[in-house]
Amino acid sequence: MKAIWKDKIIAQSDNTVVVEGNHYFPKEAVRKEYLQESATHTVCPWKGTASYYSLQVDGETNKDAAWYYPQAKDAAKNIEGRVAFWKGVRISE
Numbered sequence: 058m059k060a061i062w063k064d065k066i067i068a069q070s071d072n073t074v075v076v077e078g079n080h081y082f083p084k085e086a087v088r089k090e091y092l093q094e095s096a097t098h099t100v101c102p103w104k105g106t107a108s109y110y111s112l113q114v115d116g117e118t119n120k121d122a123a124w125y126y127p128q129a130k131d132a133a134k135n136i137e138g139r140v141a142f143w144k145g146v147r148i149s150e
Contacts, residue, residue: 058082062122062146063114067091074136076104080148081139084125097121104133112146119144 058080060068070086095109105126112119122144129137142148 059149060087060142060146061149062091062112062119062142063117065091065114067112067114067123067142067146068140074139076133076136076141079141079143081125081136081141084138084140087123087140092123093118095121099124101126101133103130104136105130110140119146122146 058070058073059066060082068082068087070082073080073082091112091114092110093113095111097109099107105128107124107126109121110123112122123140123142125140126133126137
């Protein structure tokens with residue numbers, strides 16, 4: 058699977074975990090040069106507290122377009138530390 062934004066491959070892996078329709082990529086499969094830490098956090102009742110990254114590609118920013126659970130709750134341990142995308146990031150094979 059690939060996560061693509063602005064014609065750049067942000068992440069690529071054959072080892073994604075799908076939860077609620079979102080592909081969670083292993084952190085090592087994500088190209089860190091496109092990530093910028095965000096101060097945004099949200100809480101999911103069963104997954105835990107999510108942290109966010111904004112994407113930076115060719116001088117453009119996609120704010121909070123990626124998220125991950127650094128310390129997932131027990132029910133979501135299979136996605137702990139993995140990164141998922143939204144806000145116009147295309148997921149394809």
